[in-house]
Amino acid sequence: MSKEIVRYIATRFGQLLVVVFVAVSVNFIIPRLLPGDPVQTALARLQTSGGAANVDIQAVSAAYRARYGLDAPVWQQYINYWGDLLTLDLGVSFANFPEKVSTMIGNALPWSVTLLAVATLIAFSVGSLLGARLAWPTAGRGIKSLVPFLMVLTSIPFYLLAIILIYFFAVVLKWFPPAGGVDTTRIMRLDWATTYDILEHAFLPCMAIVLGNVGFWALGMRSQMVNVLGEDYITFAEAKGLHPRRIFVWYGMRNALLAQVTALALSLGSVVSGAVLVEVIFNYPGLGSLLYVAIRGQDYFVIQGVVLMLIVSLAVLLFIVDLLYPLLDPRIRR
Amino acid sequence: MAVDMTQKPILVVKDLNVHYDTGKGPAKAVNDVSFSLRPGERLGLIGESGSGKTTMATALMRLTRAPGRIVSGSVELDGQDLLKLSDKDLREVRLRDIALMPQGAMSSLNPVMRLEEQMIDAIVAHVPNLKRPELDARVQQLLKQVGLEPEVARRYPHELSGGMKQRAAMAIATSLSPKVIVADEPTSALDVVVQRQVMQTLGRLQDGLGAAVVLIGHDMGLIAQFADTVGVMYAGKIVEIGPVRQMIEAPKHPYTKLLVESLPGIEVKQALVGIPGLPPPLVNLPTGCSFNPRCPFAFDRCRSETPQLQEVVPSQFAACHLYPDHKELPPLPARATRELHA
Structure with a gap:
């Protein structure tokens, strides 16, 4: 590793820290911009809706006051907030008192991360390969007829796709379970049956995300690849007598991918928010469902915790993409 | 070599x-x-x-x-x-x-x-x-x-x-x-x-x-x-080809002649000259010789019949109807080249 690469990584890591710092601060400030006492307001609302009838409101309120020192000056609260975060203490849930928010997020996170990572990876690689193939001059009629199909897929929202998939594959054909992350009666163990069960449940949500994204990647890659194939270095590669496969991968795709990775970085936000909806529809036990249930139940600290989690994971993902850049494009190594 | x-x-x-x-x-x-x-x-x-x-x-x-x-x-x-x-x-x-x-x-x-x-x-x-x-x-x-x-x-x-x-x-x-x-x-x-x-x-x-x-x-x-050898292309055709020295000193095709004339010299300061007109559109080539609309020597045959390359002097070929009737390219008329005003 040369000195400039170390400096590059250090710079990007610094940027990551700044993003996280700002996100945490905004997450702290916004609730405090609201008039009144958020704990009181939230508890009062719960009480009137009767959603927490068998919860000791006074006990909850007292717990929060003690825990967050809400009578202390704002700067003191801010410092306490950071202290809590660094010890992974995100407060407790109203709806499931006294379960800790950090535990709830910890349970949901692996589901979301695995689903989203696998689905995005599949959509990105299949889409990019398909798009590159579409731009290649020898693309046949068969593959070209996919274009309108891909355009339809990109224009259908995730959640509609999810509903269509559930209807056909879970209701009509009964090939896959319609909802959940794992069979409700399953005792989680590290064996084949459990793995199969998880995969079976993950298939449809994964397909919804893949189908919803693959068109975007394919169409983007096609236009990038068309541009790249017009470059002089492609002609020169042909003149060198290289095999078309080598030109396709190392001269064509390799260069077209640069813009694709930029698009990936830019679209991560919408991919994550789209996945939230998919999780809700499939009742998948990930962050998206947790957030949805928390919003419906006005479970204030859970919402705050999940949103913070989403922002931080986005920042981390962008950091990873940033680290990939110089590996892909030597011109960025400054 | x-x-x-x-x-x-x-x-x-x-x-x-x-x-x-x-x-x-x-x-x-x-x-x-x-x-x-x-x-x-x-x-x-x-x-x-x-x-x-x-x-x-x-x-x-x-x-x-x-x-x-x-x-x-x-x-x-x-x-x-x-x-x-x-x-x-x-x-x-x-x-x-x-x-x-x-x-x-x-x-x-x-x-x-x-x-x-x-x-x-x-x-x-x-x-x-x-x-x-x-x-x-x-x-x-x-x-x-x-x-x-x-x-x-x-x-x-x-x-x-x-x-x-x-x-x-x-x-x-x-x-x-x-x-x-x-x-x-x-x-x-x-x-x-x-x-x-x-x-x-x-x-x-x-x-x-x-x-x-x-x-x-x-x-x-x-x-x-x-x-060693120079070929001159005009509108998709080679109009003249021959040994480099002969081509520069005694071009046979009017287009080559005009090209050579338009070379600016560095010792003598003179007005820049160009060839009047533009190359023809390749979709719609003029009948006969493609150069005829810009050629100072063009006559009827140039507008009807496409000239083929012919050996005018040993190893120098030109596609022009002036040959074989002429031995040499006649001197250019006075206004064949045009001054380019910058």
């Missing part, structure tokens, strides 16, 4: 036609072009922008891309018609027998690969069994031949200057000692000093390899210095 005129030609181009399909019909960018090249010969092809030079260069290696299309003709390299080869055989012939020195060397190198990678790529495609140390040694030797430092091998194209990139492209083009090098305006993006150095290197390498060169360009001065 003196060309041995008794040797058999290495490259024979016959009646080559390349068209671009457009909405208004085919644009005839290369129109019935024929020429031949002996081993070690340096042929310069000159023409204005849009006269079909680059189309011709790409067609020689069958690199023509849609909407371009090689319609008919043959390009025989050492007796083998490149236009009839299978894709696999064609790939083998490219670079090994006929190599391209590209027009935009700036953009002809893959921006995400190290130079050595791109050189090795080319060699391995033709000689697959070489080991890495042998390849490295070969890369070093090639770089040295074109006057580049060994450490350049590890660099990416964006870390090279324009002249270095052109030399790198030259190293790739000569890596398998081709029989023919097609150099398509190899120096048009470089300043004159670097231009001269690059051309000298090309000349030295070509002498060493005994390869024939087709040098394509619009710079009459540069081509006159480098080439």
